[in-house]
Amino acid sequence: MxxxxxxxxxxxxxxxxxxxxxxxxxxxxxxxxxxxxxxxxxxxxxxxxxxxxxxxxxxxxxxxxxxxxxxxxxxxxxxxxxxxxxxxxxxxxxxxxxxxxxxxxxxxxxxxxxxxKIPAYGKVFISDLEVPSFVDPREGVRYNLSVTNNYGDLTIEVNVSVLQESMVSSESFNFSLKKGVNNLSDRLVIPRFTAPGNYTFKAALFYHGLLSEKEENFSVMGYAELVKSVREECNLLGKSYVIVVENRGTAPGNASVVEELPSVDRYLMLSTNGKREGNSITWEAELGPWESETFYYYVTFLPLWFVLFLILLLLFVLYRMLQRVEVDKEVVEYSISEQGIDMKVQVKVKNVWKGSVKDVKIYDPLPNISCKVLGYGAVEGAVVKRKGKNYVHWTVEEIRPGEEVVLFYHLRINVGVIGKLVIGPTEVEYVSAGRQFSKKSNLLILKSG
Missing domain, CATH: 2.60.40.10 (Immunoglobulins)
Incomplete structure (x- = not known):
């Protein structure tokens, strides 16, 4: 009016x-x-x-x-x-x-x-807030805060926080104010593993029952942080190196690992997808956040052929240590007559294990030509059909440690044979220590006259 x-x-x-x-x-x-x-x-x-x-x-x-x-x-x-x-x-x-x-x-x-007009938040209020548009989580969020104080000198509590769907980081501190505009520059630490994306920085103060707050949006950038560790082990043959590269960042990164070979290491046995150029080995891989990749290589002071020989020797010794039965087959008698070829086939099964072997089943294949079993030795056998072929079959209930079972059968081949006659290996199935095993003998090659 x-x-x-x-x-x-x-x-x-x-x-x-x-x-x-x-x-x-x-x-x-x-x-x-x-x-x-x-x-x-x-x-x-x-x-x-x-x-x-x-x-x-x-x-x-x-x-x-x-x-x-x-x-x-x-x-x-x-x-x-x-x-x-x-x-x-x-x-x-x-x-x-x-x-x-x-x-x-x-x-x-x-x-x-x-x-x-007096603001609803009173005479002490946040008048300005500035944060960078992009933030590296390893460095935290740097901010500039302005608080206007229309009273005299006083101290208030200010809270700053980073939010997304939930609280990421928060900090409260006391801010001493003079009358007028008070400026503050500081840094809020956020977890280094904060995922890339859009976030909100919020500053707030509460004074005399009135709340004043301001918000600014910013983006967290992703980063790749590749950490390499090397483990070295020595043995009689040389050295082994295990290299582990881990991405402890929040974004994918390309790892390029270069290892120099010492001059004393004469021979290299390389593993994984490494490339050797001169005295260095290079591996490359792309790692996502918190993914790791393992590279390894071996160096030896011995020639490669000698290393292979030692490996074969070790495998043979291991094979002998794990062997439980020995199977051997041979022809002990052999004659040719008008009726055909007569032969006496001997099969030996020996227990070389420290315990008994049980339920021993022996299958000796017959030639794929016209033939007939005329008789057996002390242990009676039978001709059975197995895997589409004819076999001479014996069953032995138990063979104690160190014992050997010797089996015979007489075989007549009704047709003449020109060249070589091949008889397949004997197959032995048995149970030892509650587990099922199998073993094969040598095969026989006979030359006809």
Whole structure:
């Protein structure tokens, strides 16, 4: 009501002079630290030039700006902008200002009212917050914080945090404030394994029951951090190297591992997908976050053929140590007559294990030609069909340690044989220590006359 009445009186007064003067409120209310803005339009209503002065007066001394000096030609108009800065310690409510327009010996006062707004968060509030657009989680989040204090000196608690769907990191600290704007630059540590993505940095303070907070968005960048470890082991033949590369970062990374061979290492047995160039070995791999890759290689002081010989010898010794039965087959009698070829086949099964072997089944294959079993030795056997072929079959319940079972059968081949006659190996199946095993003998090669 008060503003409307002043505006009506102003219009009645302004139209009765040689100057036509009007004003418009651009921004009539503002927070402490901001400005109220008005526009004043002045028109020379006479047929003569005039010099016009525009002056301002205000209870806010700091807001008085230099005066405008206008030279207006006949019937020329000009618009000027008048601003009043709201002090930081201003109270809520309306403040009356005066804009004075003077020309020759005349003048006019324009009363304007600026409304001061106090933020809902009170006179102590976060006025600015800055964080980088992109952040490396290993370095933390660096931030610049501004807190405006319209009271006297005081200390408040400030909380800063990083959020996504849940809390990532948070810190609270006491901030000593002087009256006015207080600036702080610091760093908030976040976990180094924070995943790449978009996050929110939030600063908040609580004072006299009022909450003030600001938020800024930023992005966490991914990184690759490759860590290499080497383990060396020595033995009689040389050295073995195990290289483990681990990506302890949050983004994929390319690992290139180069190992130099010592000059004393004469021979190399290379493993995995390494490439040797001169005295160096190179491996390459792409590792995702928290993935690892293992590379290894062996060097020996001995020639390769000698190493192979030692390996074969070791395998043979191991084979002999694990062998439980020995199987041998031979032809002990052999004759050729008009009826065909007669032979006596002997099969030996010896237990070389420290325990008994049981349920011993012996299968000796017959030649794939016309033949007939004429008889057996002390242990009776039988001809059975197995795997599509005919076999001589014996079953022995148990063979004790060191014992040997000798089996015979007489075989007549009814057709003549030219060249070589091949009889397949004897197959032995047995049980030892509750486990099923099998063993084969040598095969027989007979030359016909």
């Amino acid at each position: 008060r503003k409307s009445l002043m505006f009506v009186l102003f219009l009645l007064f302004s139209t009765s002079h040689a100057m036509l003067i009007s004003y418009r409120t651009v921004k009539g209310s503002a927070y402490p630290g901001e400005q109220t803005i008005y526009e004043v339009c002045i028109k020379n209503n006479e047929n003569a030039s005039r010099r016009v002065y525009v002056l301002r007066t205000s209870p806010w001394p700091s807001s008085v700006e230099p005066s405008y000096i206008l030279d207006l030609e006949p019937y020329e108009n000009e618009t000027v902008t008048v601003r009043f800065s709201v002090p930081l310690d201003a109270d809520r409510g309306g403040v009356l200002h005066q804009i004075e327009v003077r020309w020759d010996s005349e003048g006019m006062l324009i009363p304007v009212v600026s409304m001061v």
